[in-house]
Amino acid sequence: MIKTTYSDAKLSERIVSATLPNGLKIFIAEKPDFKSNFAVFGTKYGSIDTAFSVGDEPYTAVPEGIAHYLEHKLFESEDGDAFTRFSATGASANAFTSFDRTCYLFGCADRFEENLDILLDFVQSPYFTEQTVQKEQGIIGQEIRMYDDSPNWCVLFNMLEAMYENHPVRIDIAGTVESISHITADLLYKCYDTFYNPSNMFVCIAGNVKADELMKRIEKAIKPTAPIVVNRADFSEGTDVKCRYVEKRMEVAKPIFCFGFKEQCEGERTLKERIESGILMDVLAGGISPLYESLTDKGLINDEFDSEYFNGNGYSVVLFQGESDDPQAVCDAISAEIERLKRDGIPQELFEAARKGTYGMAIKGYNNVETIAMNLVDCAMAGFGPFDDLEILRNLKKEDVEARLALINTESSVLSVILPKR
Amino acid sequence: MPQKFNLASGVDGLFIEDSRFNTTLISFNFYVPLRKETYSDYALLPYLLSSCCDECKTFRELNTRLGNLYGATISANAIKLLDFQCISVSLSVLNDRFSIDGKSIVASAAELLASLVFAPSLSDDAFREADVERERAQMLDRIRGEINNKRGYARGRALSLMFGDDPYGLPRFGTEEDLMKVTGESLFSAWSRMLREAYVHINVIGEKLPEGIFSAASAAFSAIHRENVTAFSGYNMPNFAEPTTECERMDVKQGKLVMGFSLGRVDSEKNTSDIMVMSDIFGGGPYSRLFTHVREKLSLCYYCSCTALRSKAIMLVDSGVEAENAEKAQKEILGQLEVMKNGEFSDDQFNSSIRSICDSLKSIGDSQGGINAWYASRVFDGSVATPEDVIETVKKVTREEVMAAAKQVMLHTVYSLMPQEDAK
Structure with a gap:
């Protein structure tokens, strides 16, 4: 096991990483003065991985929502569930599935090593039978219905569905009541054996721990498995959108909108590109921007307004979300501001305020063990170092951000609106 | 252990020394009696105070200042606590050692926070109409938008039903009807009353106490004629409505x-x-x-x-x-x-x-x-x-x-x- 130690000139943080011979990536941040600890055991496997193959095998297509279903089922074992085991230690455990990852996690102050053993064990111990798989359909069906009542969730997925022809980012993470009805124990094992191979997984920890000791503990707990090569179907597509406007009526107080520009994206964005686009969002529509001020003064947006650079493998969207009585006017103003900044350039002082603000927020992240561990998950997923973001931010130029701005095609936009029922 | 300082009549400062954090947090907490007739003014006040001040007259100016202070953040809210409404305006700011250009961050940010609390943007004895209208519109959206989150909405409705006419039963952000009665003058009067009568608790959590922060607060409150300061008179049984x-x-x-x-x-x-x-x-x-x-x-x-x-x-x-x-x-x-x-x-x-x-x-x-x-x-x-x-x-x-x-x-x-x- 070859270990790498990371540090930053300004921060008094020590982070150690290693990759085991079977490919498992480990990142550990030592926070010796903290009482709390946070650990994540995860896999680069999310709702977008709907078709895949191992080695030379033909591609397998699986039902929508299966990654999330698998996450639910993994908590169960033949002799009880993982929550019960964590209950005995006082830890607070959870899990989530997103577009590109599934993470199992816990936070605790006491008995960290015991909790880590439970985490490493249950994630490596699948137990699915047709009967237990069947039983979960009711619970997940209820979860899907709960999200069906969430306007912020619906407005995003309606936009993605209108924006993407084929890419599975367009489907709901939990799937549909219909799609999950096709999930079987065999399919769950197939997905598990493919994506829960250590070569596709990571363990990220932050807390009052000693990295060297933990590395050994993790290595011992990981079952011997040969690394595999997973091929993920390529769903990348051009910047054409299916439909530029979608709407739905729900029980909301005023119209909720999600507006996005689709970008050309093969594979994944680099860390530098993500940071540049993040700063661009602040310059374009953050609290420091002329646009935000003008939209607020006109009463077109409220403090729900937010922007995000939303991206992953094969998808990339410059995205704005909020509430407005006139969503179209907000979108027109955003598009006009993009064209104006393309023409006039980004003012240096605006860029500086955004850069310094982003830098400060990155350093603030080291106040909290959960934030650190989740940031390390990003490192493990995308293959960058823990402090690379700070170095990029220190050296970033306005021209780098302007180059990202130039890539936005204002014709490749989708506006999704949830209108009030009454 | 926290160190407590009495800064003025009914004004306490609490410093919790903690060098583990990269930031310093300063929070002004004002405790006023929970009453229906003043609820909406006090509910709106922290949002107004944290959106601009005499020194930074617009939200954008304020945000640019905060961005240049390495992403310092201001948060504001008003919550119900026992028989009181607690109005908070807080600042979280990066410690000076992280400054790229070597300039002090904490002292400047602390001064800005004090300006927000003590020197708002006023026009005579009233908050400026444009600021009030902007924040009123935002608050109206918050009140109406409660319905968007069905779980939170249902909890809020249950609380309102439990407490009926007791002010604790008021919706978190107050009612539309009361919000419409708020004016620049009524907000000015609520702000002045808050500085005069609220019990004030200033929490500072960080590696060191920013120089002069408590003495400045002490001087500011000493210049105000503090009277009828909110006092705790014991735990009262809740005033429930009919089941x-x-x-x-x-x-x-x-x-x-x-x-x-x-x-x-x-x-x-x-x-x-x-x-x-x-x-x-x-x-x-x-x-x-x-x-x-x-x-x-x-x-x-x-x-x-x-x-x-x-x-x-x-x-x-x-x-x-x-x-x-x-x-x-x-x-x-x-x-x-x-x-x-x-x-x-x-x-x-x-x-x-x-x-x-x-x-x-x-x-x-x-x-x-x-x-x-x-x-x-x-x-x-x-x-x-x-x-x-x-x-x-x-x-x-x-x-x-x-x-x-x-x-x-x-x-x-x-x-x-x-x-x-x-x-x-």
Whole structure:
């Protein structure tokens, strides 16, 4: 096991990483003065991985929502569930599935090593039978219905569905009541054996721990498995959108909108590109921007307004979300501001305020063990170092951000609106 | 250990030295009596104060200043606490050693925070009309937007039903009707009254006390004629409305069921701990009666949990439930309360709960926000207990005390939000 130690000139943080011979990536941040600890055991496997193959095998297509279903089922074992085991230690455990990852996690102050053993064990111990798989359909069906009542969730997925022809980012993470009805124990094992191979997984920890000791503990707990090569179907597509406007009526107080520009994206964005686009969002529509001020003064947006650079493998969207009585006017103003900044350039002082603000927020992240561990998950997923973001931010130029701005095609936009029922 | 300083009449400063954080947190907390007639002014005030000031007249100017102070953040809110409304304006700022250009960050940010609190943007003896209208519109959206989050909306409705005309029953952001009565003048008068009469608690959490922060606050408050300062007159029993059951219909896919319970008297750290353990075994973690029985065993709800609000001696059970299961879920939830009263919870559940509560309490000190919230919510407690003190009390809670706490619990209100009947 070859270990790498990371540090930053300004921060008094020590982070150690290693990759085991079977490919498992480990990142550990030592926070010796903290009482709390946070650990994540995860896999680069999310709702977008709907078709895949191992080695030379033909591609397998699986039902929508299966990654999330698998996450639910993994908590169960033949002799009880993982929550019960964590209950005995006082830890607070959870899990989530997103577009590109599934993470199992816990936070605790006491008995960290015991909790880590439970985490490493249950994630490596699948137990699915047709009967237990069947039983979960009711619970997940209820979860899907709960999200069906969430306007912020619906407005995003309606936009993605209108924006993407084929890419599975367009489907709901939990799937549909219909799609999950096709999930079987065999399919769950197939997905598990493919994506829960250590070569596709990571363990990220932050807390009052000693990295060297933990590395050994993790290595011992990981079952011997040969690394595999997973091929993920390529769903990348051009910047054409299916439909530029979608709407739905729900029980909301005023119209909720999600507006996005689709970008050309093969594979994944680099860390530098993500940071540049993040700063661009602040310059374009953050609290420091002329646009935000003008939209607020006109009463077109409220403090729900937010922007995000939303991206992953094969998808990339410059995205704005909020509430407005006139969503179209907000979108027109955003598009006009993009064209104006393309023409006039980004003012240096605006860029500086955004850069310094982003830098400060990155350093603030080291106040909290959960934030650190989740940031390390990003490192493990995308293959960058823990402090690379700070170095990029220190050296970033306005021209780098302007180059990202130039890539936005204002014709490749989708506006999704949830209108009030009454 | 926190160091407490008296800065002026009814103004205390609390400094918690902690060098583990990269930031310094400074929070001004003002405690005023909870009254319907002043509720909306005070609810709007922190948003107005944190949006601009005489020095930074627009939100954009303020945000640019904050961005250049390395992403310093200002947060503001007003919450109900016991018989008070607590108005907070807080700042979180990066410590000076992280400055790229070597300039001081904390002192500048602290001055900016003081400007927001003491030197707002005014026009004669009123807040400026444009600022008031902008913040009123935002607040109106917050009030109306409560419905967007069905779980939060249902909890809010249950609370309002439990408290009826008591000001604690007012919606979190106040009512539309009262908001419309707010003016630049009424806000000015609320702000002046707050500076004059509120009990003020300034929390500072960071590696060192920013130079001059408390002396500046002391000077600012000493220049104000402080009078009728808000005082704590003991724990009062909540003023409940008549028990009620209400079902609201909406176009939703999943129903929400919220049950409000009264807890009897909650007036000491000891019986607070009994209640904390009782409500946690009942509906806290995944080991709880509600999770293991109502959700996992019977699959009646997607979520089913309970939270105790010690400041008002109540407990809310809320669940996401299919309409056809609502009646059965309600019966099963009450059945589990009987289990608590009869002490039929397992030793594992009892021990898991104690461990889980203690574990969470231990972690509070690892977050500046957690530390601030802890002390801000305990200003009337006399000798302020640290999380470690509470851990010791929780560890001593017995099964019998949990049963005794459960026996005080009475169902008061049932609110449900269900799909339209024709949608079944």
